[in-house]
Amino acid sequence: MSFDIRDVPGAGAVSKDRAASHRNRRLVALWLFGVAGMVLVMIVLGGVTRLSGSGLSIMEWAPFRGTLPPTSDAEWQRLFHLYQQIPQYALVNEGFGIAGFKQIFWLEWIHRLWGRLIGLVFLGPLIWFWATGRIEGRMRSWLVLLFLLGALQGLVGWIMVASGFVPDSTAVSPYRLVIHLVLALVLYAALVWTGMTVLQQTPARITDAGRLRALAMTCAAMVALTIATGGLVAGTHAGLDYNSFPLMDGRLVPEGYARLQPLLRNLTENVAAVQFDHRLLATLTATTAAATVAVGLAVPLPRAARLAVLALGITIALQYLLGVATLLLVVPVWLASAHQANAALVLTASLALLHVLRPTPAARSGLSAA
Numbered sequence: 001m002s003f004d005i006r007d008v009p010g011a012g013a014v015s016k017d018r019a020a021s022h023r024n025r026r027l028v029a030l031w032l033f034g035v036a037g038m039v040l041v042m043i044v045l046g047g048v049t050r051l052s053g054s055g056l057s058i059m060e061w062a063p064f065r066g067t068l069p070p071t072s073d074a075e076w077q078r079l080f081h082l083y084q085q086i087p088q089y090a091l092v093n094e095g096f097g098i099a100g101f102k103q104i105f106w107l108e109w110i111h112r113l114w115g116r117l118i119g120l121v122f123l124g125p126l127i128w129f130w131a132t133g134r135i136e137g138r139m140r141s142w143l144v145l146l147f148l149l150g151a152l153q154g155l156v157g158w159i160m161v162a163s164g165f166v167p168d169s170t171a172v173s174p175y176r177l178v179i180h181l182v183l184a185l186v187l188y189a190a191l192v193w194t195g196m197t198v199l200q201q202t203p204a205r206i207t208d209a210g211r212l213r214a215l216a217m218t219c220a221a222m223v224a225l226t227i228a229t230g231g232l233v234a235g236t237h238a239g240l241d242y243n244s245f246p247l248m249d250g251r252l253v254p255e256g257y258a259r260l261q262p263l264l265r266n267l268t269e270n271v272a273a274v275q276f277d278h279r280l281l282a283t284l285t286a287t288t289a290a291a292t293v294a295v296g297l298a299v300p301l302p303r304a305a306r307l308a309v310l311a312l313g314i315t316i317a318l319q320y321l322l323g324v325a326t327l328l329l330v331v332p333v334w335l336a337s338a339h340q341a342n343a344a345l346v347l348t349a350s351l352a353l354l355h356v357l358r359p360t361p362a363a364r365s366g367l368s369a370a
Helices: 011-051 073-083 087-093 097-131 137-165 174-199 210-236 263-269 271-298 303-328 333-357 361-369
Strands: none
Touching: 011 097, 011 174, 011 333, 073 097, 097 137, 137 174, 174 210, 174 263, 174 333, 210 263, 210 271, 210 333, 263 271, 271 303, 303 333
């Protein structure tokens, strides 16, 4: 006589509930990954907008009215007249006419429109998932917080843009640019992590993962710090100087590294120091990643963890090569954009590795008891 779990009263309903729960989690995770992908595109668009000098072309922050582009010659002329009032026009683009203005306008308009679309793609399904009970109660407040974080990013973006309207300025404040970039990456990382958690709620049991987990955490922290310093490189246009590698004008540490007073100003305002610090952090991050990959390949790991280790190694190596090439070729827009996009992929790989290595509840309880 054989035994079938389906013969147990109520077992069929439990099985169906589990299947429905699995489908719901998969659907929610795909939605979160989709929004994260849109945020990644937004980060790349922001980089192209900055590199092309288009970011200051729209002088108004109109979250609703600005959704539609100009539809008449009078509106084009009005917006062009506003742009003619800012220093960037007088110091960089004077005399380039309405045709030139339209070229830089469209890129910034697409950048802003994409941000609005992200908000809609997040909010619409969130409401539907909530109303149909596909989102667990404990996740709801967290997802609302992510939506508010995205809305805050729009406000921070405008505050950043407005910093480029002050007298004698032709670009935005490097400090505000870094804040805008870091906030975008925080939102991206939170979406990716939440999506992975929805898919895999229970961590896998991995033995002897303590050292690898410590290396992965260190690597992820260094990746984040290196990306932040990359924002400073972009904000100060430091990549346009010292276009040699590995030396900077024939020196390991560039002359004038500490020329500003007080000393801390050099970390954010001195082109020589900003570029050197980014180079140094990138090298240390690559070294840490190499150690993480070496340890990860030497211990038994489940397939997902091994793939994450390999992804980290590949993206880090590619990122280093892209950074050197961008520097040597004096920051071509397409290459700098690829460098920025791959930075987000490096962050993704480090998050994936951390997620699969996170300790099980039993292991965390053991650590707490100890």
